[in-house]
Amino acid sequence: MHLIATGNKGVAEAVLQAQPDVVAAYPITPQTEIVEQIAAFISEKRLDCQYIPVESEHSAMAACIGASATGARTFTATSSHGLLYMHEMLHWAAGARVPVVMANVNRALGPGWNVWAEHTDAFSQRDTGWLQVFASTVQEVYDTMLMAFRIAEDEKVLLPMMVNLDGFSLSHTMQPMEKIETGTFIPPFSLPHAIDTLHPVAYGPLTGPDEYFRFRADMERSMRSSRLVIRDTEAEFARLFGRTYRETEEYQVEDADVLLVAMGTFGKEAEVAVDKLRKEGIKAGSLRVRWFRPFPRLDLAGRDIVVIDRGYSFGFGGVLSMSIRATSRAEPYSVIAGLGGQEVTYHDMADFVRDRKPGKEYWFGVKDDV
Amino acid sequence: MTEIPKEEFILKCTSACAGCSSSLSLRYVLKAAGPETVLVIPACCTSVIQGVYPRTALRVPVYNIAFAAAAACASGMSASYQKKGMKMNVIVYAGDGGTVDIGLQALSGAFERETHFLHICYDNEAYGNTGMQRSGSTPLGAITSTTPSGKIHPKKDIDQIVEAHRPPYMATACSAYPLDLFQKVKTALSIEGSKFIHLLSPCPPGWRYPTEKSIEVGKLAVKTGAWILWEREHGSLRISGPSRAAMKTPLPLEEYLKIQGRFQAITLEQVQELQHSITRTMERIRCELEKPCT
Amino acid sequence: MYEIRIHSRGGQGGVTAARLLADAAFRGGKYATASPFYGAERRGAPVVDFVRINDRPIRIYSQIEHPDLVVVLDPSIMDAVDILQGLKKGGSIVINSPKPLEIPRHPVFHVDLTGIAIAQNLVVAGSPVLDTPLLGALAKMGFVSLDAALAAIRDMFSDERNIKAAEIAFRELNL
Numbered sequence: 001m002h003l004i005a006t007g008n009k010g011v012a013e014a015v016l017q018a019q020p021d022v023v024a025a026y027p028i029t030p031q032t033e034i035v036e037q038i039a040a041f042i043s044e045k046r047l048d049c050q051y052i053p054v055e056s057e058h059s060a061m062a063a064c065i066g067a068s069a070t071g072a073r074t075f076t077a078t079s080s081h082g083l084l085y086m087h088e089m090l091h092w093a094a095g096a097r098v099p100v101v102m103a104n105v106n107r108a109l110g111p112g113w114n115v116w117a118e119h120t121d122a123f124s125q126r127d128t129g130w131l132q133v134f135a136s137t138v139q140e141v142y143d144t145m146l147m148a149f150r151i152a153e154d155e156k157v158l159l160p161m162m163v164n165l166d167g168f169s170l171s172h173t174m175q176p177m178e179k180i181e182t183g184t185f186i187p188p189f190s191l192p193h194a195i196d197t198l199h200p201v202a203y204g205p206l207t208g209p210d211e212y213f214r215f216r217a218d219m220e221r222s223m224r225s226s227r228l229v230i231r232d233t234e235a236e237f238a239r240l241f242g243r244t245y246r247e248t249e250e251y252q253v254e255d256a257d258v259l260l261v262a263m264g265t266f267g268k269e270a271e272v273a274v275d276k277l278r279k280e281g282i283k284a285g286s287l288r289v290r291w292f293r294p295f296p297r298l299d300l301a302g303r304d305i306v307v308i309d310r311g312y313s314f315g316f317g318g319v320l321s322m323s324i325r326a327t328s329r330a331e332p333y334s335v336i337a338g339l340g341g342q343e344v345t346y347h348d349m350a351d352f353v354r355d356r357k358p359g360k361e362y363w364f365g366v367k368d369d370v
Numbered sequence: 371m372t373e374i375p376k377e378e379f380i381l382k383c384t385s386a387c388a389g390c391s392s393s394l395s396l397r398y399v400l401k402a403a404g405p406e407t408v409l410v411i412p413a414c415c416t417s418v419i420q421g422v423y424p425r426t427a428l429r430v431p432v433y434n435i436a437f438a439a440a441a442a443c444a445s446g447m448s449a450s451y452q453k454k455g456m457k458m459n460v461i462v463y464a465g466d467g468g469t470v471d472i473g474l475q476a477l478s479g480a481f482e483r484e485t486h487f488l489h490i491c492y493d494n495e496a497y498g499n500t501g502m503q504r505s506g507s508t509p510l511g512a513i514t515s516t517t518p519s520g521k522i523h524p525k526k527d528i529d530q531i532v533e534a535h536r537p538p539y540m541a542t543a544c545s546a547y548p549l550d551l552f553q554k555v556k557t558a559l560s561i562e563g564s565k566f567i568h569l570l571s572p573c574p575p576g577w578r579y580p581t582e583k584s585i586e587v588g589k590l591a592v593k594t595g596a597w598i599l600w601e602r603e604h605g606s607l608r609i610s611g612p613s614r615a616a617m618k619t620p621l622p623l624e625e626y627l628k629i630q631g632r633f634q635a636i637t638l639e640q641v642q643e644l645q646h647s648i649t650r651t652m653e654r655i656r657c658e659l660e661k662p663c664t
Numbered sequence: 665m666y667e668i669r670i671h672s673r674g675g676q677g678g679v680t681a682a683r684l685l686a687d688a689a690f691r692g693g694k695y696a697t698a699s700p701f702y703g704a705e706r707r708g709a710p711v712v713d714f715v716r717i718n719d720r721p722i723r724i725y726s727q728i729e730h731p732d733l734v735v736v737l738d739p740s741i742m743d744a745v746d747i748l749q750g751l752k753k754g755g756s757i758v759i760n761s762p763k764p765l766e767i768p769r770h771p772v773f774h775v776d777l778t779g780i781a782i783a784q785n786l787v788v789a790g791s792p793v794l795d796t797p798l799l800g801a802l803a804k805m806g807f808v809s810l811d812a813a814l815a816a817i818r819d820m821f822s823d824e825r826n827i828k829a830a831e832i833a834f835r836e837l838n839l
Contacts, residue, residue, distance in 0.1 A: 004687045004696070008487065021453045023448060030702070055479030059442030062435060066446030067409070071434055072453060076447070088436050156738070169725045174686050174698040177372035195431045195447075197406055197458070201424035204434035211423055265725040272723050345726040 001179045007170040010138045010177055011077065011103040011163070012037035015304055017182050018101075021072035024052035024063035029078040029115050030167040031105040038075075048340035059084040061089030061100070068098035069203065070193035073149065074216050076100065081279060082109035083121045087128070090365055093160045094129025094219060096204060097193065100160040102130075103145065106264065106310075107167040108340040116341020117166040119311035121262060122292070123319045129219050131161040132228055132292040136249070136268040138175040141165050145245055146182060147233050153189050154233075159219065166264045168341070171367045180241050191322030194296075229296050247296035249288040252278065258286030258353055259302040263320060266308050266338060266349075273349035284353055289320065298328045305332040306356050308349065316360060333357055337364035374552060375401050384427040386419040389574040389581030391588060392492040393419050396463060399490060399628035400549045403553035405457040408433060408447060410594035412440035412473060414465035416492075417500045438472045440464050442458040443479035444487040449645050452486065459559050460487040466507035467497050480563040488565045491528065492545075494573035502576040504571060508645055511636030514576075522637040524647065532566045533602070540566040541601035546588025547612050554601055554610075561603070570597045578631025585631055595620035595648045607658050617652055620655065665718040666807065667728045667791050675707040677795030681737070681819070682713035684799045687816035689717045697722045710745050717807065730782040731755060733805075735779070737794050739765070749786035754757070758801060758837070760794060774802045784825045784832070786824035795823065800830030801837040810834055 005013065013033045025035040041047040050062045057078050064074040078086060092098050108118035110336050115204070122132060131152065135141040140227030144163050152161035165171055195335070196205070230247075238244040250322075251271045253259065260270040267288030276283040287294065321334035333356040336343045337356060342365060352364075363370045379400035386393040392415055400407065406451065407430045411417055417434060421427040435443040440462045451458045464473055469491035477489060496514045497503040504514040506526035513520055532540055539561045543551040551569065558565035572587040579587055589595035592612050599610035609617060623645050627633040668685070672678030679700045687697035700713045714728045730750045736759045737741065747757070751770065759765055762776040781792035796817050803813040810831075815825050 002685075004689075004690045022449045024442075024446060026448075045828060048453075050453045052445055052449050053458055053483065054442060054445070055474060055482070056442075058438060059445070059476050062439035062442035063446030065435070065439075066433065066443035067450040068446070070408075070447050070450040072450035089439060092439075120439075134556070166725075168702050169578055173694075173698055173725065174683050175696060175722070176690050195408055195433065197408070197431060200405075200429055200431045202423070202428065202432040202434070205420055205426065205432065206418060207421050207423040252807065269725050270724045342727055344723060345729070347504075361438055370476075 002228055003179060004174050004176045005138055005176055006172050006174050007032065007138050007141045007165045008033035008105070008172065009037060009126065009167070010142035011145055012041070013179060014142045015075050015146065016041050017146065018073065018075070018149045018186055019047065020049055020066035020075040022050045022052065022074045023076065024060045024074070025052050025058045025298045026054050026060050026075045026078065026082060028057070028082040030107060030171045031077045031103070031115070033171070034103055036338060041065070048244065057085040057294065058089055061086040061093060063213045064100040065089060065093050065096055065098050068100050068191065068281060069096065069195050071189070071191045073153070073189045074308055075102070077103040077105070077185050079105040080109055080121045082231040084109065085124060087125065090128040090130055090160070092127055095215070097158045098160065098191070100154055101148045101160050102160065102162045104162050104164050105171045106164050112184065114340040117150045117264070117317070118170050118339050118341065119164070122162065122164050123311040125162070125311070129159060130221070130293060131157070131159055132162070132164060134164045134292060135170065136265055136288060137175070137305055138177045139172070139243070140245070141170065142177055142179070143237065143241070146186065146220040149186050151226065151229055151233050154229045155192060157222055157229050159222055159226065164264065169245040185237070185240060195204065201334070223294055225276070230291070245290065247291045248298070249290060253285035253287060256303060257283045258306060258356065260284060260286040260308065260349060260353060261320065261324060261332070262286070262308040263292070263310065264343065269346050270308070270349050272346040273353065276346060276350050277353055283351065287288070295323055295327060298324065300324070300328045300330045304358055304368045305330045305334040306352050306357055308335045308337050308344070308352065309336045312339070318348045333359070334361040335364055336361065371551060372549060376472060376550070377401070379429040381406070381427045383425070383552070384419045384422065385388070385421060386398070386415070387575055389518055389584045390415070390419070391573065391584045391662070392416065392494065392571040393549055395492060395545040395569055395571060396506070396583070399461070399463065399555050400428070402552045403459045403559060405430060406457065406658070407461060408464045410435060410440050410444045410447070410460065412462070412468035413437040413499065414468050416463055416579065418499060437468055437475055440468055440473055441476040441489060444489070445480045447483045448486045461643060461664050462487065462489045464489065464491055465498065466491060466505050467494040468493060470506045470526050478535065481532065481537055481566070484563050485560055486564070488555070488567065490567045490569055492569045492571040494571045494576055495525070496576050498573055498576050511640035512632045513635055514632070524643070525545045529568055535564070536605070537566055539603050540561045540568070542568045542597065542599050544588045544597055545572065546585045546592065547599065550599060550610050550612060551594070557601070557603070561630040576632070579629055583629065585611065587626070590621070590629060592616055592627040593621045594623045594626040595652060596626050596644070597625060598651060600655065607655065609655065609659070611650065617655070620648070665716055665722070667731045668715040668717070668735065668807070669728050669731040669739065670713040670715070670735040671741050671745060672711055672713070672730035673710045673712050673741060675692070675791060676737050677793060678711055678713045678737060681735070681795035681798050681823050684795060684816045684820065685715045685802060686806065687819065688799060688803070688812040689777035691812040692808050693814055694719065695721050699725065703725060712742050719825070731751065733758065736760060737796065739812045756805070758805065760798070771839065773805070773837055777801070777833060778832050780829050780832050782827045786825045786829050793826070798828040800833035803830070804834045804837040804839065
């Protein structure tokens, strides 16, 4: 069934089909429509689910952890400061190995108050042990949300997962979207270590260094095996529903001399910049990074790389740019652009490629050198 | 007389301090709750008392959660059991920090949502697990490691805060009166909704008294009226047995204070203020019991 | 690709109009996106919404720089905002007004959306509903078929007065 929907609606429609047992969420712009839509599904009796209208995001994640620990499928959604307020519990969820699924609508952080898109909120959760993926269209939001439950809840993974979508530019943009009949694509959830009064154990008690270390190593082992689960799930999705997703989305890459690398909606608009550059005779391509954790292994040798970063690590560099430098030995031209919802068009992106200076950093729209 | 089940849910291998009254109380809480129970523990003494991985001193599932998150975690569990149609005692066993200070927001949210669970605050009137720093629940005049010359602020009245949420059941208890506690836990767990038990837990190292005197100190708290045992079911208040005599003829407050080293620097004015506070509380209770109240 | 910019004041239905137009275009077999530009504005502040209609999937998220068409739901906005900014050479303007309006070098089409809404008693919380009749007017312009416009409206609103208003606006817009 085809419909026209916003990114937020795409999230909610996927959640409806995944049939979570418990949703705990707190409203925040621009995520609000997701929780409103889910509340509406429940009140219309289309979704049989316990909705916990918590008093904070910290409690939203704590409630999801508690519910998931008993074996419930759980979902929450947040954005920006809400995600930051959850931070402690994000670590807890991953460490407790509860596969909570979350939609995060990427938004800048205060001060000053700014409700528009930026990736710093999600990047700040880099080391929490959550799987993180970034979508670029409403269809991809919906499809990825469906896959998220299957990936996170897989016994080989059992880590929580965050699906990111750009605030307003994707959360509030309407695009055509196909709803699918998921059938058995999302299997029923069964948590191997669910609380069981017949087999009482202590979860997360005092743990000595050796055991603690082993648990952390287990998390990384699962994060690594998630690569295979992600690949298989995306392949199965393509086989069943005809849409193909990979760690990255490549566009005109094969013969490209220069690659534009970006995430989220910028990564999609970069394709239009590539078309424009190709018309001028510049052999450009684009590589949209979908997965942030686990981060893809990229082979970028022999090309110029232009990375557009929507999040910055002060005192270090553009987060995506530094990640690419670390994993592919490339020397990207690092463009910091789009913070706080700054308008960046495909014309600007084409300029970044034309004006590239490998190894240098450029803050778009800032007159003086940074 | 009420039969206390012989079955033990807390084994003889806890890492509690000698004379710890909160672990003694937990023994009775679990006897009252029985095996169909999940215990939610935020950061507090019980995080340690339960034992070190891979062992546990408790024979019910224990879910450890971050300091501020206990009541919210219990909300998620309670919702899930409701969805499954399972009857389960979800009990938060939190210290005063995890209840009156860092845990207050989650507690208030859970009670406002009428979450089906029992929150027990075992109150040793300081951050015991980190070595006795002051908490919002530390009484006026008490020495802690962050109030070396005695606390200058009065104890936060968490009962009035919780009462403002109009829970179907709330009570005070004291570890020196395990039978009273047992019955209150039983009653609380028989009622739908959010229940609260505020449990005074004398703490030998924190309150600075000999380890064998935990029961004596607890009894003095009640007999002097410094701690009044009551329960409030669907709004109506009842004074519990041990406090009835104290309400009529309380022992002098000094009896309770002088046995504890933490009050050694208390001033005469502070003792008077504590005494006034007790008198005011008793008057309020009497007034409510002798309705109509003006 | 056809690019449309809608000017309105917060609360006048610009967002809904953009969504309805994208929906109607999609029903007509086109690809479409509707992107409201959200600011910190509250009711009454000037706002813009963007609609793109194309034969192929649309990969652009940035704001429309050079619209083919500008829609003005509230003519008083023209004192505060340059509605002609970036408008393509010879690009059209549709304006909610009972009277014809002259703007040099651009064809201007007027339709009294406010009057139509009031005549239909299509008033919500004291404000006439402009988005659904606008869709009728835009159907007359040929961006979408009237059938697709009415289907999109019906999907979002159950009140048949919206359909009536759209049909009247379709008739009344003078090309």
